[in-house]
Amino acid sequence: MPKINSLLYFLLLMVVLIGCTNNDEAPVDNEELNEETEESTDDATYNYDGDGGFLWKVDNGETTAYILGSIHLGHEDYYPLANKIEEAYESSDVILPEINMFEVDMTEEELNEMALFDDGTTLDKVLSEESFRKLSNIFEAQGMSVENFKQYQPWFVESLLTEFIAEKSDLSSEYGVDLYFLQRALEEDKKIMELETIEGQYEMLTGFSMDTQVETLENYIGAYEDQADWLNQLGYNWVHGNSKRDSLVNQLSDSFEGVNEEYKQELNDSRNIRMANKLEEILQSDRGQTYFAIIGSVHALIDPSVPSELEQKGYEVERIY
Template sequence: MFKSRILFSSTALITLLIGCSNTEQAPVDEASNNTSNDETEDFGETTRDYDGDGGYLWKVTNEETTFFMLGTIHLGNEDYYPLAAEIEEAYQSADIILPEVNMLEAEIDEETVTEMALFDDGTTLDQLLSEEAYADLVAIFEENGITTEDFNGYKPWFVESLLSDIVNEESKQSNLYGVDLHFLQRAVEDNKEIIELESIETQYEILAGFSLDLQIDNLERYIAVFDEQPGWLDELSYHWIHGNQDSSAEQLVTMVSEVLTGTDDEYSRIINDERNIDMANSIDKLLQQNSGQTYMAIVGTAHLVVEPAIPSELEKKGYEVVRVY
């Protein structure tokens, strides 16, 4: 139970970029954006339709080799499926599926997680957080049946991942309907090859590697907007599945961009910039091999729309990258 819960939390926090990061942005009032999704002015009471055909799909080729890049949301709603025909066709044509992490096989030792997550010098969160932030954190955890002793000795990055877990459960979205998991499960059934672009170990190292000051700042910001995050996540999900509408496509890009532009330079550089460059380099290597196969990368939408994004990095290498859908 411990390992499966933490595995998803860390993946959500690092790779999803869907409101589980240190953004102070409040949810957007849809009425001011002239959308037609039947929203009320009270964000908490918003009703949304998650039956749509949105998605974000790019294509790049090198001679006989084709590479599709699908921008996803890693939590989803059961009403998402089936997705747009262009996305389904890309999947059907793909020989090899490339997720950020193969969540069906990713494992990390509990002892390793504990070693990375716990302070080893007696430091506790009540010594690090502001009095107000710590009191709010205690209240959040107590409301969810977690006592002070359960978390006080853990590092801020790990506690933030636990908060993101709670947010995920309080939203109307579920990792069971995440787009990447959807295609991974199908790839197994269809005997398609699966190649990770990253690894769960790398993602844990990224989380644990942030400076302590940045971890504290991130956690305090997240605590401050905690109550807004389930609604933020639902809004993002709505805009993803309705991404074929210009207003939703624009709003989704704005939301994921503001998550990063409102953060510390260290955070945005490591979470977005360096990872996008690395993934673009991995895609370039596969394209240069020119195996004649068709690939489909499945990554969080932010990796394809927030600069330096994967498509623009590939364009710098001389490829023509086409937006399919």
């Protein structure tokens, strides 16, 4: 399997854990989690064998676009996915991920140029004393020293915390739905076109004001201990999405409550509009091909979503799964 740069991948996953500190949804109880296996346990054990995924279809002339609401971190028990999703992929000529992570390449020098403070500021000067202390404890638990990262801007440190959280959770980027289909597309020589550009992603991440970066990182640090289970529940809600769609929508919606407006606008709303515009270009070109777009479920379910934006443009968007 081609390798991906794991750090760069987690830079693009921060939206997944944007705000579990605001998630008021009650955790799924053990009885519900194990109802299919009839097991009993004192700890929450998530059953990741389900019927999840959200699939839409849009036609224009001889061109068809499928839109899959996916999840970037997954579990091996997810696969194979529901028949309608697998069949939509099989019928497609072109695969449209947000970013083709197998082609992302960046040197440490290039990354540092974007991520380091350029004015002598250090992390301990912009974070509150309490937040910096908690951050130090988090790094120490990872066998690392926060002192080695004081020169990095908050958005970059937030991406490191995302990686730590994923390592603590049941889910893995190795089983992410986008990588699952990208790997198959490479093996089957399907054409791959990106909905976004890696340059655009980096411009977004580095473009946040310092106030926004500090606010979101401090919220992230405050909710750190709950994030891994929040992520587990997200993975559970996604894979059981056809029977628990409201649970996933509520969890994603709640995660945006109280989030800095600049952060939400750039990480979700503006990107959804741009992805919808890209899909409209493809539909209007009407090359007689079938396209399979793979976007995070938040981009497909939380308005202004990609499907809702296409509907506003006058397309009939059919939810087929």
